[in-house]
Amino acid sequence: MKVLITGGAGFIGTHTTAALLAAGHEVRILDRLDPQIHGAGSRWPARLPKRAERMLGDVREPSDVARALEGIDAVCHFAAFTGVGQSMYDWASYVATNVGGTACLLEAIVKRGRPLRRFVLASSRAIYGEGAHACAAHGEVHPGPREREALERGDFEARCPSCGRAVKAVPTNEDLGAAPLSLYGHTKAQQEDLCRLAARTFGLPVTILRYFNVYGSGQSLKNPYTGIVSIFYSRLKAGQPIALYERGLPGRDFVHVADVARANVLALESEVPAGTAFNVGSGRELTVRGLAESLAVAAGLPVRFEDRGEFRVGDIRSCFADAARARALLGFRAEVSLEGGLREFALWARGEPSADLYQRSVEELQRHGLLGAAGAAENAKAAAHAHA
Numbered sequence: 262m263k264v265l266i267t268g269g270a271g272f273i274g275t276h277t278t279a280a281l282l283a284a285g286h287e288v289r290i291l292d293r294l295d296p297q298i299h300g301a302g303s304r305w306p307a308r309l310p311k312r313a314e315r316m317l318g319d320v321r322e323p324s325d326v327a328r329a330l331e332g333i334d335a336v337c338h339f340a341a342f343t344g345v346g347q348s349m350y351d352w353a354s355y356v357a358t359n360v361g362g363t364a365c366l367l368e369a370i371v372k373r374g375r376p377l378r379r380f381v382l383a384s385s386r387a388i389y390g391e392g393a394h395a396c397a398a399h400g401e402v403h404p405g406p407r408e409r410e411a412l413e414r415g416d417f418e419a420r421c422p423s424c425g426r427a428v429k430a431v432p433t434n435e436d437l438g439a440a441p442l443s444l445y446g447h448t449k450a451q452q453e454d455l456c457r458l459a460a461r462t463f464g465l466p467v468t469i470l471r472y473f474n475v476y477g478s479g480q481s482l483k484n485p486y487t488g489i490v491s492i493f494y495s496r497l498k499a500g501q502p503i504a505l506y507e508r509g510l511p512g513r514d515f516v517h518v519a520d521v522a523r524a525n526v527l528a529l530e531s532e533v534p535a536g537t538a539f540n541v542g543s544g545r546e547l548t549v550r551g552l553a554e555s556l557a558v559a560a561g562l563p564v565r566f567e568d569r570g571e572f573r574v575g576d577i578r579s580c581f582a583d584a585a586r587a588r589a590l591l592g593f594r595a596e597v598s599l600e601g602g603l604r605e606f607a608l609w610a611r612g613e614p615s616a617d618l619y620q621r622s623v624e625e626l627q628r629h630g631l632l633g634a635a636g637a638a639e640n641a642k643a644a645a646h647a648h649a
C-alpha cells in the first residue's frame with residue numbers, strides 16, 4: 262500500500278515509517294515540522310528514512326491535504342499537539358490542530374471519492390481520564406475528577422464515585438466510556454468522534470489506536486511539554502533533581518515505540534470492523550517514581566528527587582491498559598521489556614544534544630494556576646491570618 266502519515270516526521274511517525282517500509286509498503290509524509298518539536302529552523306529529522314516521500318504542509322490546510330492524498334491507499338493520522346499540561350492553557354491551538362486538522366483531513370478523504378483501504382487514528386489513553394479502578398464495595402468503577410481541595414490537602418487518591426473509598430487501578434478496557442480530564446484528552450476524544458462519524462456515514466474503514474505512554478529513541482529532547490522519559494532524562498543529564506508530582510505515586514503504562522510502530526502496521530493491514538478501538542499498551546502499571554529509578558539505572562546516571570507535594574491540574578492518578586482486545590483481533594502484544602526499552606532510549610539519548618527546558622514549562626503552569634501543592638491552602642490561610 263501507499264501510506265500517508267500525517268505528522269510522520271514526529272517521534273511515532275519516524276518509527277512507523279521505518280516499520281512500514283520494512284514491511285514492503287510505500288510511505289508519504291505530510292508534516293509542518295513544528296518548531297516546538299523540531300527546533301527552530303524546522304529541518305526534517307536525520308533519522309527519517311530516506312525512502313519516504315516528504316511533503317512540507319499543514320493538516321489544517323485543505324490544499325496541502327488534497328495534494329498529500331493523491332494516489333494514497335491508506336492513512337495514519339498522527340499530526341497533533343501532544344502536551345497534556347500545555348493543552349490546559351493553549352486551548353485554541355490544541356483544538357485547531359487536533360480537532361480542526363482531523364476535520365480537514367476527513368473532509369478531503371470524503372471529497373476525493375476514491376475509497377481508502379484503512380485509516381488509522383492515533384488516539385490516546387487520555388480519553389479515559391482516570392482509568393478503571395476497583396472498589397472493595399462496588400467492584401469496577403470509573404472515578405471522576407479529583408477535587409482540587411483534596412489534592413491541596415495532600416489526598417491524591419482516586420475515589421469511588423459511589424462511596425468515596427480510595428480505589429486501586431485495574432486494567433482499563435476499551436469499553437470504558439470517554440471521560441477526559443485534560444483539554445488534550447478532549448481533543449483526542451473529539452478526533453475519535455469525528456472518525457466514527459465518518460465510518461458510519463461514509464463507510465471509512467477507521468481503526469482507532471489508543472496509545473498509552475510511548476517512549477523510546479527519537480522522542481524530542483527539546484520539547485519540555487511532553488514525553489516523561491525524555492523530560493526526566495534531560496534532568497538527569499543536567500544533574501538536576503526530578504520533581505515528583507503527587508509524590509511520584511501516579512501509575513502509568515509505558516510502551517516502547519518499536520511496539521507502537523508494529524501495532525500501527527498491524528492495524529493498517531487488518532480488516533477489523535470500521536470504528537473499532539484498541540488499547541496499545543504494555544498492560545503493566547508502573548509508578549512515575551519507579552520509572553525515574555529504572556531510567557537512571559539504564560542511563561547510568563545518579564537520580565535525586567524533589568518532593569514538594571506538588572500536583573498538576575489535569576493529571577490523572579492512574580491508568581494502564583487491558584491489552585486483550587489488541588491481542589485477540591490484531592495479534593498485537595507489546596514485546597519490549599521496560600529495561601530493554603529504557604536501555605535503547607538511553608543509548609540513543611547519550612549522543613544527542615539535550616536542552617533542559619523543563620523550568621520554562623513549570624513557570625508556564627505556575628503562571629496559569631495549574632501547578633498546586635499539598636499544604637498550599639493551609640500556608641495561604643496562615644499567611645493571610647498573620648497579615649491580619
Ligand SMILES: NC(=O)c1ccc[n+]([C@@H]2O[C@H](COP(=O)([O-])OP(=O)(O)OC[C@H]3O[C@@H](n4cnc5c(N)ncnc54)[C@H](O)[C@@H]3O)[C@@H](O)[C@H]2O)c1
Pocket residue numbers: 267268269270271272273274291292293294295298299318319320321338339340341342343358362383384385386471472473474475476481
Ligand atoms: N507519544 C505518546 O506518548 C502518545 C501517546 C498517545 C497518543 N499519541 C498520539 O500519537 C501521535 C503522534 O505523537 P508523537 O509522540 O509522535 O508526537 P510528535 O510531536 O513527535 O509528532 C507530531 C508531528 O506532527 C507534526 N504536526 C503538528 N501539527 C501539524 C500540522 N498542523 N500539520 C502537519 N503536521 C503537524 C509535528 O511537526 C510533528 O512532527 C499524536 O497524535 C499523539 O497525540 C502519542
Ligand SMILES: [Zn+2]
Pocket residue numbers: 396397398399421422423424425426
Ligand atoms: Zn465504592
